[in-house]
Amino acid sequence: MKSNKSFVTGIILGLLGIILFSSKAVMVKLAYQYQVDAVSVLLFRMLFSFPFYVVIAFLYRKNTNGVTLVKNDYLWVAFFGFVGYYLSSYFDFVGLVYIKASLERIILFLYPTIVLLFNKIFLKQVITKNQVYAIVLTYVGIIIAFWNEVAISGSDTYLGGFFILLCAITYAAYLSGSGWLIPKFGVVKFTAYAMIVSCIFVFVHYGIANPIDLLNYPWQVYLLGFLIAIFATVIPSFLVSTSIKLISSSNFAVIAAVGPISTIILAAIFLNEQLTLLQLLGAFAVIIGISLVSLSKKK
Structure with missing residues (x-):
């Protein structure tokens, strides 16, 4: 009974974390309405998140998981923090300048298939026939949704889609490459360390690219930056970590x-975005494809 209760709790926490994570793109698009650039919005996301991750890193500093960490382990954390949370986030925020929040999430959802491909190339893991069919279905869905948007919104969609694809690739590289580090550090400690590295890179990037006064933005930008940091970054990151612990990463x-x-629902409510019937069909194909990939991995 306790096991079943934990499983249900894990599913609820996971769903809540996913929904909060998915709100990020919508809030970023809302911030762009105030004529603010991608680097500035990313800065406020990291600026408001930074104190939380510093406190978490301090609290978990003595958690070793029975493993002795060496210098190279910390260097790899820095590398994956750069790739997975700085580069990936930057590409995502830039891409959202040019495309809908709903389309961003559909393209970004390619990352599980890219993880499979990375694991095949670098780790020599076998891709099953069912996974191949699921991957093909996923990419067909992306093409349907993407090309229909190009016909509606024009050539800027190419640029936005390219940056979101880079986001998916770098995030997939982070997931594939960091898997052996997470057991050494523990999920919470590793996430905190990687996020701190990412925050530092964003601060440096902003200092070089945007010499604007930090106090010179509309108040709505600060509010949205705070909401993105707390409700679309910090809280869901721990909800997801807890969910994975309770129900497993496969589930x-x-x-x-x-x-x-x-x-798609949040973008329709807050941004008045509407997907065409063809785009909804593409989104459905992507969701089915990724679900099949995940179920296949679970087996």
């Missing part, structure tokens, strides 16, 4: 299919 990967759906 979590299946319920993660809620992400694009929740983004």
